[in-house]
Amino acid sequence: MCCSRQGETSERRLKSCGSATRPFCTKSRSAAWTGEGAISGQEAPMPRQNALREEEIRMEMERDRILIADGDKSLLLYLRDAVGRLGYQAFCADTGDKAVQLAKTLKPAVVLLDLNLPGKDGLETLQEIKRTAPDSYVVMMSGNSLARAVVTSLKLGAMDFLHKPFDQEELAATIGKQMDRRVLQGEARALRERIQRKEEFRRLFQNSEKMKQVQAVVEQVADTDITVLIQGESGTGKELVAKAICSLSVRRDQPFLKVNCAALPEPLLESEMFGYEKGAFTGADSRKPGKFEQADGGTIFLDEISEMAPPLQAKLLQVLQDKQFCHLGGKEDIQVDVRVIAATNQDLGKAVAEGRFREDLFYRLNVVNIRVPPLRERKEEIPVLVEYFLSRYAQEFKRKVPRLSQGLLELFQRYDWPGNVRELENIIKKVVILGSDAPVLQELKNKCGRQDQSGPQPAPEGQRPNSSEGLDLKAYIREAIRRAEREVISRVLQRTCWNRKKAAELLQISYKALLYKIKETGLGA
Template structure:
């Protein structure tokens, strides 16, 4: 598709000549005779560049340049004038002009200036596109896990994100339901509009209605001005209803209407307002069981449960614990400015063997505490929360309840210690020697003597 150039010049003959020339160069061209018209056209239509005179009858080129840049900072504007003035050039460049040409125009210079300005615009668009793709990738790469359940779940997110389907995210507390809601929104067609989050469990029935739908001034005590609710704030985007299972029955009927009709009414108003939102809800309850008990509306359940994403608990994807622990270790080490390089083998063993009833949130808190408590370069089992270490000790430590040294030769014990520590440090012999409390030379000698497989 040809680049679209807006030419602005109050000299009709010069304007006509420029339009003919630019069309001959293969551009699509539109011409206007004043800066005011140029401002309006830029607001109405997508132009790739603007070629504009300085001196015009109503609104001059410098004023029009400033207002165009306020509306669209990215669009390149090439200024032309018969009055060669350093002051005018400086002012134009300060306001964001891409280039500055003097009349009578040198057509070779004009062609080069336009080509460069369009290359500049293409680069900006490609950069924006790259940023959007990075943002989308980041939303998914922030979901950490290589286990089969997590790979399957990420695949489902990619599939449903680009649709308009209502999503119900289910799972235990602490599994990361909000993280998945953000990933769905970021990878949707609504990503440029807001994702608005509502914690349904934190509000009473009356406050929840006002929070979701807004209220008129004087609708209740303390309503001193009109306020838009979260549905209106999310218009064009997505609304995330966290802990939707906690919504009281009377409010469920009003939420059902909002979802079904995409219409809301502010508290204290009879006026019906249309909203365009995508619904993403989350719950740690079994909503179907709540329906059977009569505490959750069946019709609302089916409206929410168009696509269900079940987030597995951490104990169901235990192989992801080392990945998550390493991720949190890096985050909290940097935040607390502590040069911690990893976990000792025993500490990692304790993390893997714990069942994490609080899921990822509990693991995150445990690693943060460990980073704060750690005195050396590696987190040991002594730095972990008492609940983790008690569970580990009751399970017999890293040897599954069997004696750690009984019946084994010193060589066997040292071999296991060296192999496990090498694995923990990624094969770094200097770090391994430091953790084991021996010199690098002693470590190399033992590796050769015991035939330790360094590549393990």
Template sequence: MPDTAPQRILVVDDEPVMGSSLAKVLASWGHEAVLAATAAEAREAFRPGAFAAALLDLRLPDGDGLAVLRALREEEPDLPVIMMSAYGTVEAAVEAVKAGAIDFVTKPLQMAHLRHVLERALETAAVRREVQELRRFADQRSSFGDLIGASPAMRQVYRLIEKVAAVDAPVLIRGESGTGKELVARAIHVASGRRQGRFVAVNCAAVPEGLIESEIFGHEKGAFTGAAARKIGLMEQAGGGTFLLDEISEASLAFQAKLLRVLQERAVVRVGGRELVPVDARILAATHRDLEEEVRAGRFREDLYYRIHAVPIQIPPLRERVEDIPLLAEHFLAEAAGREKKKPPELAPETIAALLRYAWPGNVRELQHVLERARVLDMDGRIGPEDLPDPVRASAGAAMRATASGPLPPLRNARETFEKEYLTALLRAHKGNVTEAARKAGLGRASLHEKLRRHGIDPDRFRE
């Protein structure tokens, strides 16, 4: 459970013996019980935020337990409430769940089952609180786990991660090569209730067809030549955690059929074995291909596509979030300098302008490699355009690229676009210091302020 500290549980039951028994059992589980014997006492004892969960009897001497449930949930919508009743009918359970109960248990209580239900409820509530906390800061953040970026496109990705982390629904992570699909998968894992388990990833394109089944599902001793001992597969190793099928579109149709069965049954059969081995791992998938086109072409099973595609997350290519490039560049340079215990080199404004103009077909991975090369070539602690590879350096002199779908924009528009990018890079390089930025650009402060106003650029965004 995420919350290891003792939790206060509101117990509402009109039977003194049952209330006392539950208090003792909860104490043995490390929790504190607050007892109420009537609906009135329950309403009197309850305060929003005071309890981690409530155990509520369906029938009370002075009212209906469902009415109490609705009252508690009205004051605290996320409170986990477990209904109890000696009259355990299907109709009563359905009514309780409709009213907002997280579960329904029948008397006489099976304490092992109650503990499982309560711990699951507390864990779900803890994850929900963490997600709400993350959401509260999502619009201000410039990173999420190992993901870096403050652009609207990346903030949308962060919000999706927060939402899917709280549930075990299948997620398909889509994006071009180098955009960070595995980082998104890791972020989902770390933000989820499975964070204490392992995160295991396999690249379907990197495992030979003859080995992929053994690698993922495992094999029994003697299953094939060289199988000298039983091998636990990667999916089984991820039990209690998260398993990522990276580049799932590269798997063969034969393997896709076996994978579909595993996802349906939540169990694997090791190569050479007959026994179904349960697998408790959250399954994520990732691809750089257009899976809909792969389905139409007959290269990907339609039933598997719908099985893994419950929630899609699309990672934008770097060219569609150029405002994140300076932030990413600073991060990569600082990270490399930290490993070598050196001061990170400064990026010249002209260099940042070149980085902003380049199309980045290799996305974030290519940016990281370009900066690593530039850092090695740098001799004076300042990375200039001359330290960049030819294709990137050439982009600095281009006012605007033609696109495949249309003509060049008017010259005025091209100038405006480049000027805004240049001023953004300039302020970032000088950490929002307008005086230094104006001096570097050869402008007066008043002139620079006028340009910033016209482009809607706030220097405060870049100040540390």
């Protein structure tokens, strides 16, 4: 067969095994030299279909990539042809260094790796591939049936061992077995993710009456295609609610893509959402599909929708009305079937009244409105969230689960949590990393003290001027001003759900000045 060094014999065996392909070998690929010692599989041109998105094609190609590493270039050609006959893309390297580089770049499904590569040997190459492409399944090849080499390679992470010479049926069976393993691994990963999502949703909805009411609405609207507007302060879990809607819908197995409308300036946000044609602007060297195109058949989550500029609001309205849009620089309309879920921490009704948000778009989005209550309105959830975050970050950072003092747990119930669940998560993360709750305890005491103050108060004992040195009136005034500033800034930030840009406008100061004040007064701690 293909791994014999006798050219005619190998060619005859390859031809005779042409009918020995398995059912999973359905795609015919071609391969071409791309440089010294490397062969790259190339896709035949494929007509664009709405049902087969470019992202799906990319993922499909990645699943079908097989890297072959062998020092014998003529043998590489035979193996390339054999792998091509089985329906996969073949990428080849004749040295260990080239194999490691290709594995890092391509992330192939399977690597066929010769034990006796020139330069860096097969075992050393195996170790580096497992570091750079841990999800790739490596099958070692060798003409020497040394038990020690087989055992060592399996210990280092190889999944199988092929003894040369082998025929195409054996090659097909070995590759097929690794592909089956990948499928099972993918199914197991998907199952773990589903279980994790269920646990997240249980934590989100089952520990307070207000969130159970949210769950009831989610279950009613999930299996429909109506748009949903989720409102709530930053850090309350709006994205988890959106994912819960998607997971209960008929689109659960289709893409769920998130777009943060506040993270990008208008031109970049437009190209990110709607895509562009080659030459649409400087740097547009190739056609790129947008998020709506990639989410076709699935769900798109538009976070911070209130930050979207008016021109983009008009384009989004067209998608909601007609289910079509046009690329930047494009002339043809693209039809999509996408469910839209939007979220905001702002009062969109007020934004409409102030002319900052289109009224027609508001009514298109606000078919069903779900309000996620802030953590201060559902403090009964705090013990469950604390336990979850302690366990999660102790495992992530490989630390022991610290024991929290009763004093800290009481402060958790007393504090108003302007940053909501995200703020609680960050505090628990800090406790786990430091291994003690003492620094957090003092920090939270200070926050609760400032929270309880209704106006300027005398400075704490340690900050008061020494009476033996005389009363420093200016120091008292400075302290009173600082506390008053902190109180006003805190109230405005809470009113705007910690939208610093909006808060700066209401306070009539610059954005940089507000950031400085937040740091100076300890609000960002």
